[in-house]
Amino acid sequence: MKVINAVLCPGCGSLCDDNEVYVEDNKIVKVKTECAISASKFLNYNKERNTKPLVRVDGQLKPTTLEDAVERVARMLVEAEYPLLYGWSLTSCEAQKKGVELAEEVGGVIDNTTTVCHGPSILGVQDFGDPTCTLGEVKARADLVIYWGCDPSSAHPRHMKRYSSLIKGKFRTPEQRKVVVVDVRKTPTARNANLFIQVKPNQDYELITALKMLLQNEEIEEQEVAGVPVEQIEELAELMRSCEFGMLFFGLGLTMSEGKDRNIDAAITLVCELNKWTKFAIMPMRGHYNVTGANQVLTWQTGYPYAVDFSRGYPRFEPGDTTAVDVLSRGYNDATLVVASDPVANLPKDAVKHLCSKPLAVIDPHMSLTAFMADVVIPSTFVGIEEEGTAYRMDGVALLMKKIVDPPEGILSDAQILDLILKRVRELKKGR
């Protein structure tokens, strides 16, 4: 039995890199980790695995050769006038780079799942900036940690113990840290917080506004705001003002409810305001393990982090129009390639309806719901288990994921498959 140390978990945006994985006969037999999602990932990744390229014939998915599948995807993309290349958050930066190159070559729109997680956060950043830090800064210094509209106990199970509220750092012990949760529900994280503030759905913006008023010593002409008594808001304002290093982690509770980018606008400007009082930083809790990487790669290659339209031969960014849900709901695209994501499970019904009404190809290690609906399915390796690759943690720290076991025979990585498609696309374009 082989023991591999310091293994990165390709689970969530925390990208914990201290897991121990035990391998016997090219199989993962045991994982030392404190995280249920991580354990499930390493031990179950091989279940419900499709190892054959599939193609839809008479309504049924039938096995085919890799060559045939690549040919079909390439043709689909070359014939399309406005293909959408969507996904990218559960794969390596190496594959994402190939994706950008392919999107540029076929004149399509490339969008990643940011569009339905922290897209609004990016729009907020583009208006106001991003006073942030790496997670180690929180570990070393934070004496106030706020989780707003996020539930790390459920979505980032080790976040608190490894990076934020429950870890000992150079200048802080866990006992010296205060934890505040603001959410519409009493989440598992909220149950252990020093202060839980239950905000009415869709009224986070009002609550942040009230906080800003109190920080500026302005009077509020209300008894309660967003369902929260003004005294309780004052209590939170005082905690924020008086801490030495405050950290605001926020999640989809802010980006998905009414206000979206404006909620983030408010949260960022709140943190800017707080820096007049003390040191304060803000960070989105990114979900998929390499969605941050997708933003980074797209940004340095195209200038824009998501929703990039190459139809005119150069990158254009018009979120609200070139974002995946808008492209699909307006019926713009005439073909879709989905890589490392499952839009059928994640996007609203009407968007999925259009997705399934046009040619659809999927590259994914899993038999996802989208693969179940696709015309062509190409199985790929699991990055971080069967394949090396770069990934970016939620705070922008890049790390190299390891290869732990060999993939099933004949299965290529996302990057390799995309490269084959790209080559074939170039040949087909030349021939036209």
Added chain:
Amino acid sequence: MKIKVPPQTPVEGEVLTPDNLAGRSINEILNLETFRGNRRVKLSELFTVEGESASNPSDLHLILEGDLRKVRHIGARMSAGKITINGPVGTFVGFEMSGGTIVVNGDADAFVGMGMSGGVIEVNGNAGDAVGSGYWGTRCGMRGGLIVVKGNVGAEVGLWMKGGTIRVGGNADVFTGVRMQGGTIFVAGNVGAKLGAAMVDGKIVVLGTVPNILPSFYIDEIRSNTKVDGDKIQGPFYVFYGDITEGGNGKLFISVEKNQHLKYREAYLL
């Protein structure tokens, strides 16, 4: 010009401005290129053209017919002349336009008049989100001109707006006048929540209902009427100022009659 068949993929309409078309013969216009999706196509593939061109953009009246829902950026950066669109139209109508007139006899999709600095856009139907906003990151919305929407508008009307006027005949969704820095928004119908959020200057007049007022606005007075571009609008109105968190001096004029649930704020009148 009439669109032949509604396109399946988005068409770039930037070329469709009096500035671009003036001085060209019908044949030349038919041979102009644009993009349908990623394909370069001639206008003749998309449109049939009748009538005659003019040598001066300001004398040119371009009439577009048909289903233009997937045609975006029509009238982008135009400076003079007139475009009439008979039918529904796609996103970014009048993008960064500086002069002239666009009339849409149908619904317009999102981002009407993004970054416009002058001219008039009239939508005789509904309009989508972020009417009169600005390109991402510029922190500057519409700076001048007039946008009139007969029907309803989506969220974030007048986002970052700095000047000019937006008139809405129907209802406006959430965040009307968010981050507004100047200019005037008039809504004849109802508005959604977070009216005037983080505005620093400018004026918003609402004749219909307002679900609530943000805690960062203070009541100032009750006025019997107000003016929008010189037109007298009959009140009475609650007048709020804010957004206090931005040190703002924006003004909200809100119908007293339709918003009796705000009566409790009268207690704070000095």
Added chain:
Amino acid sequence: MVKFTLLTGRSLTQGVGKEAGKFSEKYIQEVSTCQIDPEDLKILNVKPGDCVRLTTEYGSVVLRAAASTSAHRGSVYIPYGPYANILIGTKTGGTGMPNFKGIPVEVEPAPGESVPDIKELLVKIYGRVK
């Protein structure tokens, strides 16, 4: 029929189940269950495990009801997934992001109805598979 606010979100079970596969019992079970406050269940006259029909402006679906004290009164919580998506609209307010949280929803008991099988559901709504 009672009016609620719909919230969708992540849950640990959904996260763990997802890793086990999107057709796994664990995942499907989790994403086809809606969590409602026990008091609200009483008002609906529904027991945990019973089926309820949820209807929004955008769609309608039958799910299993579960009692949860995390969900506060007046709200219904569904983990992200193919069932929740039926109830979500595509309006993005110019941001690219649909409203996944805070949507008005009507809930009513659905005796005699059952939670649709995932594959049948996909085929029924999105077609393509024969």
Added chain:
Amino acid sequence: MEYLLKNGYVVDPVNKIDCERMDIAVKDGKIVESVDESKAKVIDVKNMLVMPGGVDLHSHIAGSKVNVGRLFRPEDHYKDYEVKSGVRRSGVGHSVPSVFTTGYRYAILGYTTVFEPATPPLKTLHTHDELNDIPIIDKACFPLFGNNWFVMESIRDDKLEECAAYVAWLMRTIKGYAIKVVDPGGVEAWKWGITSQDFDQEIPRFGITPRELVRGLVKVNKMLGLPHPVHLHCNQLGIPGNYKTTLKTMDAVKDLAAGDRPILHITHVQFNAYGGVDYLSLSSHADDIADYVNKNPHVTIDIGQVIFGDTTTMTADGPFEYKLFNLLRGKWANSDVEVETGAGVVPITYSRSNYVHAVMWCIGLELALLIKDPWRVFITTDHPNGGPFTEYPRVFSWLMSKKARERVLKRIPRLARVRTNLKDIDREYTFYELAISTRAATAKILGLNNKGHLGVGADADIAVYNINPKEVNPSTDYKLVRQAFSRAYLTMKDGEIIVKDGEIVAAPVGRTYWVNTRAPKDVEDVVIPEVKKRFKEYYTVEFENYCVPESYLAWSAPIQPLEPSGE
């Protein structure tokens, strides 16, 4: 492939060639004595200016803060884009261009080597990820050490050898090139919200002053024999009256110098040469700085010239960016990095009619003109802090023409003219001096023996500009100078033609240099396990995962350190 560039006017200061008509022969990527004219491809560059490829030692082109600048400024790029064509990938430009565009635009200016001067060690995998994607040019990155806990603790405890071992380990582990110090101790203070760190003030909770820290790192640099001196961004950057700090800093290491090899490079000095007590009384002290540099061979500087227009400031100096944000109230990004450093990004528009900006503009040029030895003052805009690198030709024309300077001087506020010395300076750079300051001297101070000259054995990195140096008088024809330097007639990199008549015709991969340093084995054997032990407490990543493997670099070019020159 063999080439012969015929009949050009060659300017090659290393080989003391000043506008001589001669041929340059190229074979297998190198400059050679001669080639067989019947086999070689002959390119006639008659009456054109031939120089070594440009070498930029300080330009923020890659890494996390650059990408923050790209990400939060869509308005910076949406009107300046490059369409995909031929070998060229698409991209966007202006002040924070995308990676492909960065490589192309540098090559079009005739630059072939560009160093990224600030990488947080923890985020250096990211920096290399971007450097790998920048085509054509050779590059490297400087890891930040000036606020590093291990460094501060070991210098405090007087354990210089251990500090050197740590620096050596880090440099080769993450594939860095030189010791970069930004606002020594000031970023650590900022992590507690403190925005001002003086040179002789104790760094909070570390019991050491920036003076001790800088001296320690200069000693370490010598012990390790790194090819480039300590590359320092001083305390109090951007603050009126800061010229005193700059002078103090340079003087603090004077006694450590040996021979005439510079031991300290002070970067973008324009931002650190201010007199006055506030922005209203801001004035130029470039003359005092220049005077010091003229008298003391142990320092070199680059200017950090300001260009009027819109750009993006970005630096590891987080507290400076916070202060700038409070002046401008626009967008602000800050990114503190655990244990090591921080970063801030703030967009700015330098305006000719703004008194402060006008003074800044004057100071940069004064520095370049008052420092007599072009081997010790280098032309930069601290891209993109003073302005985008694409504006270099404009800077060249100002340095080469008093008339060009006067055109701008006439249009800045009167008080800015009064409180600066630029109006009284008559000096004009020659092509020879320009070649020193933009390639020969920068290559030399970086320790790149194969760059910055056209002698036999040098890398065949060549720039040909369509201007006749014998006929054109830069003093009056400054517009021609600007035009010629904006679009190289020909850029050759490693013997391959990259730019032809201002257009990109090839886009090969460029090298990434790094220094393969080692401290004595017995010291490293003690220090590295100790670092590993403290790593768990300090960081949030595992020691093993901190490493950037050599295989990660698209074209790894390790450099051996020089002979150590003692403590």
